[in-house]
Amino acid sequence: MYTDQSKILETIETICQQVVEGEASNTDRLSRWPELSVRSFQKEGFGGLTVPVEYGGLGQGTQTLAKVSEIIARYCTNTSVCFGMHAVGSAVIASKVTDFQLEKYIKPICEGKHLTSIALSEVGSGSQYYLPETRMQYHSETEYNINGAKSFVINGGQADSYIISAVAENSSTPGEQFNCFMANASTPGMQWGEHWNGLGLRGNSTRNLFLEDVKIPSENVLGEFGDEIWYVFNIITPYFLASMAGSYLGIAKAAIEEVINHIKNREFSFNGRALASSSVIQYRLGHLWAKYARSRALVHYATKCYDMDQDHNLVDLFAAKAEVADSVIEIVNESMTLCGGYAYREGSTLDRLLRDARAAHVMTPTTDILRIWTGRSILEQPLLADT
Numbered sequence: 468m469y470t471d472q473s474k475i476l477e478t479i480e481t482i483c484q485q486v487v488e489g490e491a492s493n494t495d496r497l498s499r500w501p502e503l504s505v506r507s508f509q510k511e512g513f514g515g516l517t518v519p520v521e522y523g524g525l526g527q528g529t530q531t532l533a534k535v536s537e538i539i540a541r542y543c544t545n546t547s548v549c550f551g552m553h554a555v556g557s558a559v560i561a562s563k564v565t566d567f568q569l570e571k572y573i574k575p576i577c578e579g580k581h582l583t584s585i586a587l588s589e590v591g592s593g594s595q596y597y598l599p600e601t602r603m604q605y606h607s608e609t610e611y612n613i614n615g616a617k618s619f620v621i622n623g624g625q626a627d628s629y630i631i632s633a634v635a636e637n638s639s640t641p642g643e644q645f646n647c648f649m650a651n652a653s654t655p656g657m658q659w660g661e662h663w664n665g666l667g668l669r670g671n672s673t674r675n676l677f678l679e680d681v682k683i684p685s686e687n688v689l690g691e692f693g694d695e696i697w698y699v700f701n702i703i704t705p706y707f708l709a710s711m712a713g714s715y716l717g718i719a720k721a722a723i724e725e726v727i728n729h730i731k732n733r734e735f736s737f738n739g740r741a742l743a744s745s746s747v748i749q750y751r752l753g754h755l756w757a758k759y760a761r762s763r764a765l766v767h768y769a770t771k772c773y774d775m776d777q778d779h780n781l782v783d784l785f786a787a788k789a790e791v792a793d794s795v796i797e798i799v800n801e802s803m804t805l806c807g808g809y810a811y812r813e814g815s816t817l818d819r820l821l822r823d824a825r826a827a828h829v830m831t832p833t834t835d836i837l838r839i840w841t842g843r844s845i846l847e848q849p850l851l852a853d854t
């Protein structure tokens with residue numbers, strides 16, 4: 468079992484070289500869920516990456532998740548977000564786990580036999596992913612009845628279970644009655660929509676989920692009744708921000724590697740000069756590298772602060788994810804220019820990276836919302852002031 472961060476990162480890198488790299492292009496081109504890559508991480512003991520050691524996991528926090536995500540996304544962003552959603556979900560389940568949930572979900576997760584994912588978003592609340600309209604009614608003493616629809620679920624139809632949010636019906640104070648629960652993939656009444664044909668992030672099986680009279684046992688409710696907002700801001704948001712920030716850093720690094728490779732190998736026969744000898748090109752590469760290094764340092768700093776802070780203050784994570792979103796789009800865009808016509812073609816690595824990077828602003832918490840939350844946190848204003 469791995470407990471040392473550097474050993475974890477080294478092994479992740481090896482799996483990426485042996486498995487993920489070879490799968491990346493087809494995962495994107497064929498919109499194919501990266502089964503082989505995800506299973507390789509589970510098989511090598513990383514299923515419980517974010518599960519505490521006392522429950523059989525590797526006990527890693529947001530910084531390791533960010534670094535793992537960066538390595539994987541350098542090879543394949545789809546694999547990084549699929550594995551990342553599982554890691555976020557595992558941390559959610561483990562945070563207030565019951566004996567039943569430990570046996571049913573956490574043990575198999577740590578054994579690499581169970582994949583989970585998160586279904587919070589809905590069309591009606593969009594970027595306000597913490598506001599479910601999916602309804603949860605008492606069906607009997609031991610069961611709830613769920614009706615509603617979730618949108619954009621990563622690992623949709625591929626995971627063994629999903630963490631779903633819902634609001635209790637007939638509640639006079641709905642804000643206190645938002646809940647999270649586990650739904651097993653095989654539960655009757657769960658229907659998957661078509662594969663979402665995204666511009667980028669095409670191979671992570673993002674799908675809509677329809678819930679019609681889905682019966683959920685009360686032992687599948689996570690934490691206390693009304694805990695959804697606690698999960699969203701104590702586990703889901705920090706771990707998700709870390710995973711996504713790391714993924715975008717990985718895209719940025721991969722783009723810069725493409726630039727370096729192109730510049731180093733491009734020579735003009737008419738004068739025998741290498742592109743790498745141009746001062747303008749050297750200057751532009753230096754500028755790109757600084758953007759990447761600055762964002763990377765910020766993400767590592769923010770995740771370290773978060774993991775060490777007893778109060779788990781989110782402000783640096785909000786700022787770091789917003790910064791990395793801005794910089795990855797600039798970096799990949801500029802990389803496309805620096806690699807010239809060679810890169811400006813369908814199926815080039817930069818084509819994929821550019822499309823994947825563009826999700827950085829729209830996957831929630833979106834960059835707009837993160838900037839607002841950063842300001843509110845600094846001003847000590849309520850985060851959800853306008854909901």
Ligand SMILES: Cc1cc2nc3c(=O)[nH]c(=O)nc-3n(C[C@H](O)[C@H](O)[C@H](O)COP(=O)(O)OP(=O)(O)OC[C@H]3O[C@@H](n4cnc5c(N)ncnc54)[C@H](O)[C@@H]3O)c2cc1C
Pocket residue numbers: 552585586587588589590592593594595596618619620621622665668673826828829830831832833834835836839853
């Ligand atoms: C590839 C992909 C995978 C995803 N995977 C998952 C998943 O696995 N699980 C899951 O639960 N969700 C997932 N999502 C959903 C996602 O995180 C968002 O909920 C969704 O993208 C919001 O989109 P929307 O079209 O409703 O945007 P809208 O809410 O319509 O937002 C449009 C724009 O308005 C801005 N905006 C909206 N509200 C505000 C506000 N109050 N203040 C300031 N600006 C605002 C936003 O920043 C955005 O730029 C995924 C999305 C994508 C694209």
